[in-house]
Amino acid sequence: MGKTKPDFEAFLRRTFQAPLDAAAGFLLKLGITANFITLFGLFGNIVAAFLIASGHLLAGGLVAAFMAPLDALDGVLARKAGVVGKFGAFLDSVVDRYDEMILLAGVLYYFQIQAYTLGIMLTYAALCGSVLVSYTRARAEGLGFSGKAGIFSRIERSIVLILGLVFNQLLISVGIIAILANVTALQRIFFVWKQSKQA
Amino acid sequence: MGKTKPDFEAFLRRTFQAPLDAAAGFLLKLGITANFITLFGLFGNIVAAFLIASGHLLAGGLVAAFMAPLDALDGVLARKAGVVGKFGAFLDSVVDRYDEMILLAGVLYYFQIQAYTLGIMLTYAALCGSVLVSYTRARAEGLGFSGKAGIFSRIERSIVLILGLVFNQLLISVGIIAILANVTALQRIFFVWKQSKQA
Numbered sequence: 001m002g003k004t005k006p007d008f009e010a011f012l013r014r015t016f017q018a019p020l021d022a023a024a025g026f027l028l029k030l031g032i033t034a035n036f037i038t039l040f041g042l043f044g045n046i047v048a049a050f051l052i053a054s055g056h057l058l059a060g061g062l063v064a065a066f067m068a069p070l071d072a073l074d075g076v077l078a079r080k081a082g083v084v085g086k087f088g089a090f091l092d093s094v095v096d097r098y099d100e101m102i103l104l105a106g107v108l109y110y111f112q113i114q115a116y117t118l119g120i121m122l123t124y125a126a127l128c129g130s131v132l133v134s135y136t137r138a139r140a141e142g143l144g145f146s147g148k149a150g151i152f153s154r155i156e157r158s159i160v161l162i163l164g165l166v167f168n169q170l171l172i173s174v175g176i177i178a179i180l181a182n183v184t185a186l187q188r189i190f191f192v193w194k195q196s197k198q199a
Numbered sequence: 200m201g202k203t204k205p206d207f208e209a210f211l212r213r214t215f216q217a218p219l220d221a222a223a224g225f226l227l228k229l230g231i232t233a234n235f236i237t238l239f240g241l242f243g244n245i246v247a248a249f250l251i252a253s254g255h256l257l258a259g260g261l262v263a264a265f266m267a268p269l270d271a272l273d274g275v276l277a278r279k280a281g282v283v284g285k286f287g288a289f290l291d292s293v294v295d296r297y298d299e300m301i302l303l304a305g306v307l308y309y310f311q312i313q314a315y316t317l318g319i320m321l322t323y324a325a326l327c328g329s330v331l332v333s334y335t336r337a338r339a340e341g342l343g344f345s346g347k348a349g350i351f352s353r354i355e356r357s358i359v360l361i362l363g364l365v366f367n368q369l370l371i372s373v374g375i376i377a378i379l380a381n382v383t384a385l386q387r388i389f390f391v392w393k394q395s396k397q398a
Binding site: 085086087089090091093094097098101105108109112115117120121124125127128131132134135136138139140141142143144145189192193196199 | 285292304334340395
């Protein structure tokens with residue numbers, strides 16, 4: 001792990017471990033699988049994206065906020081069920097990308113209706129930065145490097161977008177994501193370069 | 200490698216091996232490195248994107264067409280120079296993503312000026328599909344799966360986009376990429392799922 005990464009995600013997981021464990025235990029008894037939770041989150045984000053696209057930012061933000069913890073829950077559930085599989089990890093990562101793409105598609109459509117060039121281009125840049133953060137890490141790990149560095153990973157992006165939706169400051173949120181996600185992608189490229197120099 | 204992958208890229212590399220080798224030999228004598236070629240391609244694609252954004256589709260397409268072979272040339276040059284490094288492979292992959300994102304940003308801006316909703320949303324979908332194709336493979340390989348499957352990888356996307364620019368049929372090109380890249384991403388997810396069942 002990179003020194004530059006303040007692990008906010010790990011902090012949240014620790015803080016909410018008890019409710020996450022309880023929820024996972026409950027779902028396990030109902031016979032619900034981790035992959036089902038992953039796909040349910042995808043469905044919820046599609047609903048949120050339609051709400052955002054139709055201008056219901058607060059409702060969209062609340063639905064997205066309800067879906068966000070599922071991203072941690074699926075992993076906890078998989079561990080509890082003792083079926084931590086590589087395909088589950090793969091599906092979880094890939095659906096995370098779909099979740100972001102679909103939410104930002106709703107945002108893009110919302111700005112597009114207003115013919116708001118800055119909003120459209122910033123949303124596009126936010127998507128590019130977001131997927132580059134994930135891509136650089138995945139590609140680094142495929143080559144045997146570590147790619148977990150940088151200031152602005154998935155959980156931070158998710159929180160910033162949800163706050164922008166709920167408080168009707170979408171342009172600011174998307175602008176922050178556009179800048180910080182792309183900075184994080186560059187940090188990861190630099191982090192891999194440093195590792196390659198050490199090797 | 201997946202059965203579903205007709206390896207068009209390998210075919211092109213075989214067909215153009217002699218001129219690629221000659222060009223790489225020439226550049227090697229000039230002291231030019233593979234990473235320089237990778238970054239020169241990025242610069243060329245930025246120029247192409249500005250041309251596209253300002254409505255000069257033919258010129259943008261021709262510049263992009265001139266940059267496309269550099270994607271094969273950097274690898275050949277690295278091998279010839281005997282400096283095939285993991286960082287070079289990483290940089291090549293990541294810059295490929297930037298190349299696509301930047302070209303499609305030009306296309307997005309071009310459609311945005313015309314307030315062309317369908318063009319904007321298809322360009323966004325094309326970007327999502329394109330990065331998902333690359334992401335699914337990188338993430339699969341990081342987890343020890345093979346991710347090289349599907350009908351529509353980087354080289355095909357590049358050719359379809361360039362043809363659309365040169366022949367002024369950008370919407371059709373972007374629509375084809377939006378559909379086939381996303382289908383390819385789904386093929387790769389299915390391909391990884393099949394591997395996980397066999398393991």
